Amino acid sequence: MHTLFPGNDTQIEINDAMIAEYYQKIDLYTKKYKEQITAFCTDLYAYDHYKHYPSEIQADVMTTFKTEKNYNMVVSQSKCDSQFNSEYFKQFIEDSHQLIIPRKLMKKQNINSEYKSLIDSIDEDKAQQTLLFQQYFTQRTANDTIYLDLGAGKGYLSSFLAFDCNQKIVSIEASEKHAISLAKRIYSLTQRNQLYSPIFKYIKDDNFILEPAQHANLKLATAFVDTATDPDVLLHNAFTLKDFVRAQLSKSMEQEHRKHSQIQGKMGISTSQLHQFQKTSNKYTVLGLHACGDLSVTCLRLLSLPNVRSVFTVPCCYPHLTDNSFPLFQFTAKIISNLKTDNNLSTVKLGLPKQLLNYACTGFDEPVENARETVFKFHQRGILEKCRLKNKQVAEKRAFKPGSGTEWVQKCVQEEGENISNQEIKEIEEKCEEIKWAMNAHLIFRQISGQVLESMILVDRLLWMRAQKYQAQIDWCMGGQSGRGFVLWAQKE
Ligand SMILES: C[S@@+](CC[C@H](N)C(=O)[O-])C[C@H]1O[C@@H](n2cnc3c(N)ncnc32)[C@H](O)[C@@H]1O
Numbered sequence: 344m345h346t347l348f349p350g351n352d353t354q355i356e357i358n359d360a361m362i363a364e365y366y367q368k369i370d371l372y373t374k375k376y377k378e379q380i381t382a383f384c385t386d387l388y389a390y391d392h393y394k395h396y397p398s399e400i401q402a403d404v405m406t407t408f409k410t411e412k413n414y415n416m417v418v419s420q421s422k423c424d425s426q427f428n429s430e431y432f433k434q435f436i437e438d439s440h441q442l443i444i445p446r447k448l449m450k451k452q453n454i455n456s457e458y459k460s461l462i463d464s465i466d467e468d469k470a471q472q473t474l475l476f477q478q479y480f481t482q483r484t485a486n487d488t489i490y491l492d493l494g495a496g497k498g499y500l501s502s503f504l505a506f507d508c509n510q511k512i513v514s515i516e517a518s519e520k521h522a523i524s525l526a527k528r529i530y531s532l533t534q535r536n537q538l539y540s541p542i543f544k545y546i547k548d549d550n551f552i553l554e555p556a557q558h559a560n561l562k563l564a565t566a567f568v569d570t571a572t573d574p575d576v577l578l579h580n581a582f583t584l585k586d587f588v589r590a591q592l593s594k595s596m597e598q599e600h601r602k603h604s605q606i607q608g609k610m611g612i613s614t615s616q617l618h619q620f621q622k623t624s625n626k627y628t629v630l631g632l633h634a635c636g637d638l639s640v641t642c643l644r645l646l647s648l649p650n651v652r653s654v655f656t657v658p659c660c661y662p663h664l665t666d667n668s669f670p671l672f673q674f675t676a677k678i679i680s681n682l683k684t685d686n687n688l689s690t691v692k693l694g695l696p697k698q699l700l701n702y703a704c705t706g707f708d709e710p711v712e713n714a715r716e717t718v719f720k721f722h723q724r725g726i727l728e729k730c731r732l733k734n735k736q737v738a739e740k741r742a743f744k745p746g747s748g749t750e751w752v753q754k755c756v757q758e759e760g761e762n763i764s765n766q767e768i769k770e771i772e773e774k775c776e777e778i779k780w781a782m783n784a785h786l787i788f789r790q791i792s793g794q795v796l797e798s799m800i801l802v803d804r805l806l807w808m809r810a811q812k813y814q815a816q817i818d819w820c821m822g823g824q825s826g827r828g829f830v831l832w833a834q835k836e
Pocket residue numbers: 493494495496497498499515516517518521566567568569605606607631632633634635638641659
């Protein structure tokens with residue numbers, strides 16, 4: 344059995360010895376490979392970080408990229424076969440393998456033709472994710488529960504549960520921009536489908552007062568959820584479908600994308616400002632599908648409320664994490680403090696190199712052609728950075744439109760008020776071509792250590808939940824259909 348503690352097939356007993364062993368291994372790993380796992384593609388040639396990858400791994404790196412089979416074996420399964428020779432490379436893969444929670448490939452589901460909300464205007468991947476997640480949590484939830492869909496986005500999960508599964512659900516979205524999209528989507532879904540047409544009439548026509556059954560299942564609110572959010576208060580304050588859709592459709596949508604922001608557009612009301620309400624005897628199940636940054640941990644924390652029975656969350660967008668949510672478990676804090684670095688890497692609020700959290704968020708199932716293309720782009724950016732550094736000691740980090748070739752490099756350098764000749768660029772390109780294999784190595788190390796880091800974030804949450812005496816488990820619930828496919832499930836014992 345794998346030494347790490349996912350609940351993959353059966354719930355296994357986690358004891359102190361296993362926890363100590365895990366942290367000992369991750370401590371060694373993060374110390375041993377610190378330079379490689381914090382390396383950034385633009386620094387690889389510019390600051391000679393390529394030297395972190397010993398040249399003995401060159402042949403193995405190139406073998407990895409040769410075929411789809413090799414690439415999948417090394418990156419997705421963290422294994423090497425006899426074609427791989429370097430001890431260093433094999434050891435890295437083996438060390439990583441012991442710290443990665445395994446993912447399994449899952450078969451695509453047939454989507455029942457009656458599930459209109461999973462067929463009408465929805466990406467196939469999104470439909471699969473929604474269905475697999477729903478199958479996962481319904482098997483583990485009592486019938487009399489009321490679901491809370493926190494961070495509902497366009498409301499795929501909420502509309503599926505309410506309209507197609509006849510479940511009661513409160514759908515909460517913090518971003519006013521996303522709430523408008525949610526309303527628009529539900530409005531057009533009801534408009535186009537015979538099955539939901541009574542709802543459409545109900546929304547549009549004041550004289551049509553018969554409340555459709557599917558409508559009564561769903562209540563919605565634009566609100567920011569935090570750990571003080573009370574589900575009874577949410578339910579009481581949430582709008583009916585009719586009122587919500589009408590209110591949202593009359594608003595205009597903010598178009599601008601707020602870079603690096605977890606919430607797009609204007610923020611909804613904080614739940615602490617909502618009217619309080621007398622307690623009910625309702626029992627709630629918290630759902631957070633692709634819950635970004637802190638939201639996933641907020642979902643888990645809500646289990647401390649007496650009326651929340653269980654929580655299911657598929658975490659994503661780790662770069663949005665703040666130190667309120669990571670690390671949670673004391674042993675992880677020690678590992679993180681070792682990883683904090685005072686070098687020139689950009690940092691997030693955690694003081695961690697931002698790329699660690701970015702790497703944890705990688706799509707780990709990418710085909711080899713995508714990986715080759717990524718190496719090409721990284722290589723171009725690496726060359727540009729070395730050219731930019733020609734006249735400076737330290738390059739100021741700046742975003743550039745992606746590109747390649749001498750003209751592009753020259754234009755980017757000139758935009759910063761500097762000059763570089765064609766001959767100088769050519770010389771740098773030639774030097775970088777010789778060490779391009781290290782950019783391939785960088786991508787492999789990043790893809791693999793990213794899985795170790797994502798596993799560490801999940802284990803941190805798992806052990807913290809268990810320390811609160813909850814039953815908690817990590818499972819892979821939507822294999823192959825989503826980059827972020829792990830679910831963290833917790834319930835009271
Ligand atoms: C990655 S999206 C996922 C949307 C949807 N659950 C899905 O799977 O398609 C995360 C959503 O959570 C919302 N969100 C983030 N933090 C939130 C919070 N504290 N309260 C409510 N919504 C939040 C964001 O605005 C965003 O729409």
